[in-house]
Amino acid sequence: MKSPVHRCRDVERQASNLQLDPCVPPPRLSDTGAMWFVRDACGIVCGVITWFLVFYAEFVVLFVMLLPSKNLTYSLVNGVVFNGLAFFALASHFRAMCTDPGAVPKGNATKEFIESLQLKPGQVVYKCPKCCSIKPDRAHHCSVCKRCIRKMDHHCPWVNNCVGETNQKYFVLFTMYIALISLHCLLMVVFHFLYCFEDDWTKCSSFSPPATVILLILLCFEGLLFLIFTSVMFGTQVHSICTDETGIERLKGETATWEKLSCWEAMKAAFGGPFSLSWFSPFSELTCRRTPLEQVPPAPPGDIIEEDVIEIPYER
Template sequence: MDYDYQFLHVKKEDFHNRCCGGRIWCIKDICGIICAILTWLLIFYAEFVVMSVILIPNSYSFYSILNTVIFQCLAFLAFTSHLKTMFTDPGAVPKGNATKEMIRQMGFREGQVIFKCPKCCSIKPDRAHHCSVCQREGQHQHGPTNEQTSDKAMQLLEKSLPKTDLTFTLHLTSAFEVCEKMDHHCPWVNNCVGENNQKYFVLFTFYIATISIHSLFLAVNQMLTCVRHEWRDCTTYTPPSTVVLLLFLIFEALLFAIFTLVMLATQVQAIWNDKTGIEQLKKEEATWAKKSRWKSIQAVFGRFSILWFSPFAKPTSSYKTQHYFYSV
């Protein structure tokens, strides 16, 4: 039997984690906001050094024109991917929606199991975790045991439904072929990484890693060129200023190339194995019906096309047959 889970999307004046009158998803966490701004500043610093110190002084050469086009494209895609990850709702259930009216609207039968988060009073899908930063419930894909099911059902009945109401029990995972998932909360994007924005996060790490490697190559090559020509006609800046700017760019590029490559490998492994980052960290055994590796990839990026690499294309997949909402 199919259940009407669209009601989980209904947000009646729920402006939690939203701004601009509820139109834009935004986590109001000062640490995350600082990290996000720092990310932008680091991108802009690389932009400044690469263009003003390395490429513009040789603006008429084929080397300069080619690398300018490559760098600007990568910088634009990295910045856009960051914004999309940051301002995309990863899939949220409004707070306090675990009411008898909501349960009846979803079409549950008597004797089925439903879950409620005791922290935010939301209907709680299976494999759920509460995000302490976003103050929302974040879903993982892990089915509870019968004992856990009974305990959570009793919590919901005691805290959400009057004594005179029907007894509802439901295994939410049994109605779905593909479940949305929460991977982790990332302060660098000031958001949780879930099914709705995981593609953008993967693209963000990919483009930051790529632009870091490109910047590292340009900075090292420029440094060697300047040393070889004894700093004559090397740059418009003084040699000491050029050395400081290039050394900091090399340090930044090397640091974030390593960091984002590790994050990218972690995300690809999680998608490849159909296990979230938290599940891998806890070394949880799969108790759910795992998708094939190709289907798992398509569930994140959609059917293979050039749009896989575009932060402007929202992923669509035939494997997302039902929306399985979680709070973050």
């Protein structure tokens, strides 16, 4: 619970005074189709590192383990599997990075917009003073994206984007495919070491034995690290979807004011429909459940206002 002093810091405004707010008008419809990309230096560097590590694994797998192999079937099968998983991982990463995570239009906290919502007298909406927007239920402001994001789970620098309502599927697929190629790499490294120990090291790789060992050890370290990391992230995201509770909501201990979906219904909402192979494709589009601003419920009596929002009770 926050102290009464905190409540005094929040500015309460009537709808009749909103025309004085220095809000930027909402973007034109033609501007909303532009590609989403967050200009954050740390996120861009992390994104580049992610692609570099995948291409490093590609290099070691192909030129150290598969191409020098004498077993053509082994090379073809593992090459197809690894390259397929790597392709889907990078495609999922790109979609997670360049898909609007569910950003609320900036600058729509104007008197005209609120009046167009046709709110009932006494109904409460919430305004974010940082991006000057009316916040739907379960939206939170991201200081990196500088926008309010619907069902924001967290901001991930590895995809240089927030994980929210419209790109959570791609983030889940990214963590899943990275975990799978990491596991695949580790298994191939183990088999390659066993093969080289039984045979002459000069015959199991086109590189010198010291270079081969160094490349394989680095790949093993990378695969083990990212297998643990992405497996944990994958499990956390699936748990968040099944419980219909985002990471921020769980961290803040927010009481659910929304009607929670069952695990299966929440999975269908996050992945875009009934179960099918499209769930595993980063190229399939999805239709997400969005809470219209008109359906934002009134604040319950004695509700504590969040620090980053301003309560606006509507009066006709």
